[in-house]
Amino acid sequence: MQTREKWRSGLGFVLAAAGSAVGLGNLWGFAYRSSQGGGLAFLLLYILVVLVVCLPVLVGEMVLGRSTASSPFLAPVQAAGESWKPLGWLFAISSCGILSFYAVIMGWTADTFFHSLFIGLPVDMVEASDFFGRISSGNSVFVGQIISLVLTGSVVAAGVRGGIERLTRWAMPLLFVLLLILAIWATTLSGSWEGYTSFLFKWDPSQLLDKTTIRNAFTQAFFSLSLGIGIMVAYSSYLDKNNKLPKEALGVASFDTGVGLLAGMITFPIVMSFGLKDVISESTVGALFIALPTGFANLGLIGRLLAAVFFGLAFLAAITSSISLLEVPVSSMIDRLGWTRRKAVWISTFFVFLLGVPSAISLNFLGNMDAVFNVFLILGGFLISILMGWFIPSKYDQDLASSNSDQGVRRYLKFMIRWVSPPVIAFGLIVSVIDLVQ
Ligand code: PFF
16 A cells, blocks of 8 residues: 655645646636627626635545545545445546546647747638647647647656646745736737627526526536546545635635636737638637637747747646646545555556547537537536535534634535535536537
């Protein structure tokens, strides 16, 4: 039995968890989803879903990890018995499934970064679709996917402190500061105001009841917070008893929402200023890989430099997320099979690579993987809320009490995870499944 690693500090844990949350989902998902008509209504629903259902579940995952000091595969069984074994499997399948296509998109990101610096970016719409065709097909996709997976594997192989914490400690503050600078720069563009008011902050109250907007709010919240997949269980299993989990969960959720908003405040001014409005709502990846490179390219050499900064940051954000996805199967193999970290990393990385090959070849397949696994995340969140709220509610409360969390906060969380999260997530799950099969 190997001794369990620990985070160097509480802040290290929060930054690693924030690193997992902040990723490509913030950079493309937020902009894409609010451009589908939801605007401010989407944003409000998203914040509501985060506060009402996601925060109690996020704390639930953290408690599950910390109280069992066990990997996501074993923690549910250790906490509540053999009948919870399927939840461990769900975590393992979802994390490998998501990482398989996430690594492909990371590869496109790296390729766009490379084009910004050395080859050049598209300057009009004709060139733009050609550009996207180039980065998303052919052998370069495999190269990007392999580089992304090998880098991910190397960080995870270096361990919790020496790899994950060491990277996220400097990457997250840097990411936030640079995004803030880019967002301030974007306010100076001619179409900035129109960009905010036609998309991000467009107010149409009827959207509050729109099926797609509701599904978008749920999907974005779970995907963006890395919830329902066991990541926070894995990360919290390396924690000490004295971290105040509710406060830390709120910190992670606020940071994550802040980055999503900043990404929107960069994307929409560029889109409006360079007449790229139609691209953005057409496809999930349109904003990130078609509109933004074209917009940046229209600013000449300085634009290419800004594009390099932006796509470099996007890759950094992605890698702090992909390492957390890989940590789920890796920590599970170490605990369950007694493998060394190194062996677990490279075997699971190879498996994830094979699983990702169809997504690297077909955009359609990738889209379907994304849609299906988003539903898995919501299902995972639902099961966690049932586990913590109905099967082991005293463990939930005791763990929070032992770290001196405020009593009012504890009461709120206990009530929410038992009475509010399960029905609301079930509602989100049903709407998502209906929308998926339609
Ligand atoms: N939260 C990250 C993002 O928004 O890109 C990545 C991610 C991790 C997504 C884990 C989904 C997930 F289950």
